[in-house]
């Protein structure tokens with residue numbers, strides 16, 4: 001479903017559930033990170049793009065005061081949030097992404113209006129494409145629409161990130177919420193996670209496409225491995241004697257090697273290398289130097305697999321298939337994307353080979369793992385928008 005169809009769909013669902021038309025419709029996209037993985041919480045660079053998959057909400061003012069009712073139109077499940085008092089965590093679990101954002105608005109001194117809301121999402125859940133950030137940024141955008149108070153997109157992204165930290169328990173960096181709030185059609189976003197400065201990188205060469213390959217192995221970042229990686233990076237920075245790994249050079253890392261455990265050394269080696277790869281890849285994209293960008297993607301995957309240890313068998317299988325198809329078959333590069341431990345790969349491919357590559361990856365992946373992959377292409381989409389209201 002494209003955004004227009006999705007918008008009509010959620011309006012119809014709202015009408016069916018609440019018996020009237022919605023006054024506001026808002027959406028926020030998921031993302032795919034082209035390169036720059038596990039660098040955001042190390043003050044490094046990331047290079048994501050918003051994808052044509054969205055969390056979308058339709059809403060109207062509610063009759064019952066002090067309450068926001070939320071209807072999940074896909075899973076046919078509802079949640080009610082009491083907004084007459086400070087919003088706290090609650091059930092069902094998915095409502096916490098929304099609750100966290102509502103709490104953030106309250107902390108900014110905003111009196112929350114009573115609302116009836118219907119929502120759905122076309123961002124695959126647990127697929128490493130930031131379904132949670134899309135839901136958080138979508139909620140924040142709805143609050144802007146319903147209160148008439150716009151907030152700066154960077155503030156909005158930070159508010160959504162805080163919700164993820166405090167209500168979902170994932171100590172994530174700023175990448176996912178930033179790209180969902182600030183994405184621009186036709187562009188990747190080179191984000192300096194230290195200064196929060198963003199540079200739009202055009203991605204409009206019609207000869208290439210980005211393919212997203214979902215292994216359909218669900219990833220779960222709340223399980224503790226993500227937080228462990230973050231702590232290992234902090235340990236490395238402390239021992240090397242820098243504020244964060246952004247400030248460490250490969251030389252400094254080698255000098256400190258004797259003082260670092262093997263694991264912490266390898267974590268740092270990934271991060272330091274990945275920050276450099278990301279800056280080079282952005283340059284490569286600007287110059288349409290696709291073979292170079294592709295090689296950087298493969299190198300990123302190898303480091304995430306061997307040094308950072310956040311890949312999994314199925315992600316590795318996808319990358320191996322892509323490497324086998326190779327440049328002659330139209331694949332420039334491929335890597336896991338997002339937090340890892342399952343989820344998606346992203347491949348940079350020749351546009352005229354998309355169909356053949358999709359068929360080949362799907363067939364070989366099924367043979368090797370017994371799992372059906374879901375594969376789709378996406379152009380760089382716009383960030384969060386108010387569609388109606």
Ligand code: GAF
Pocket residue numbers: 036037038039040041172173174175176338339340
């Ligand atoms: C997850 C996090 F939410 C991001 O902040 C980022 O760290 C990413 O994993 C890894 O690059 O998506």
